[in-house]
Amino acid sequence: MKLLILPLLVAGVSAGEWTTRVFSGPDGQGDYLDVTDYVPDLLAANFDNVIESVQQTGMWMYYENTDYNLQSGRVYWVHGIDIAVNFPSDYIDMCSSLRFAGSPYYVNEDSWTVYEGTAFSGSEYYGNYDSATFENLAGKVSSLILTGVSPWTIYSRENFLGESLCVFPNTDHDTGADGSVLDFGIFPDMSALNISDNSIYSVQKGCWSKVVVTTSKLKVDGRLKNGAWGHIDL
Numbered sequence: 001m002k003l004l005i006l007p008l009l010v011a012g013v014s015a016g017e018w019t020t021r022v023f024s025g026p027d028g029q030g031d032y033l034d035v036t037d038y039v040p041d042l043l044a045a046n047f048d049n050v051i052e053s054v055q056q057t058g059m060w061m062y063y064e065n066t067d068y069n070l071q072s073g074r075v076y077w078v079h080g081i082d083i084a085v086n087f088p089s090d091y092i093d094m095c096s097s098l099r100f101a102g103s104p105y106y107v108n109e110d111s112w113t114v115y116e117g118t119a120f121s122g123s124e125y126y127g128n129y130d131s132a133t134f135e136n137l138a139g140k141v142s143s144l145i146l147t148g149v150s151p152w153t154i155y156s157r158e159n160f161l162g163e164s165l166c167v168f169p170n171t172d173h174d175t176g177a178d179g180s181v182l183d184f185g186i187f188p189d190m191s192a193l194n195i196s197d198n199s200i201y202s203v204q205k206g207c208w209s210k211v212v213v214t215t216s217k218l219k220v221d222g223r224l225k226n227g228a229w230g231h232i233d234l
């Protein structure tokens with residue numbers, strides 16, 4: 001499990017097959033940058049505030065400010081399998097940092113990531129198995145992304161205690177041309193789970209609660225069989 005306390009990166013983490021090629025022009029034109037890892041400041045890569053289109057696999061979030069909107073700002077997200085997307089006019093040339101959600105090693109591995117801010121901003125805590133605590137993010141969770149096919153049970157106290165809620169990664173499902181799939185549960189704030197902000201303290205793999213979240217697809221700017229894309233208004 002990795003804990004990211006910004007602006008530091010975890011050394012050696014690789015996105016595996018989860019990659020994005022970002023372009024300075026629409027329709028995959030202009031200069032481009034291949035990214036396979038978190039980038040907290042695109043200025044260091046000479047690609048700050050120039051992204052207009054992307055071609056990618058996985059779920060990637062594109063933030064207006066450095067350090068994944070540690071300072072509040074806009075976010076544009078794209079998920080899919082070999083999907084190409086043009087950013088809308090309000091979101092072109094705005095990205096200063098970016099990162100992916102999910103396992104850094106296996107596409108569609110069962111995993112969870114909790115974020116300190118709404119819209120997947122700020123510090124994160126990631127895991128692919130039970131976690132009795134979120135350590136520095138305990139009681140500070142404002143958004144959540146699940147990947148894979150397994151449900152997870154979240155708890156209002158550490159050590160799998162308190163009130164519980166079963167959550168499935170079933171808000172989004174992508175199918176690639178080769179038959180590969182990606183599954184997500186995307187919750188940009190805690191109201192999407194009908195719980196209070198900053199109320200998650202631990203998580204356990206499987207459905208161990210009588211209360212199951214009823215979810216609906218995330219509002220998007222566009223959706224295809226192999227992915228979707230959009231912005232989050234909170």
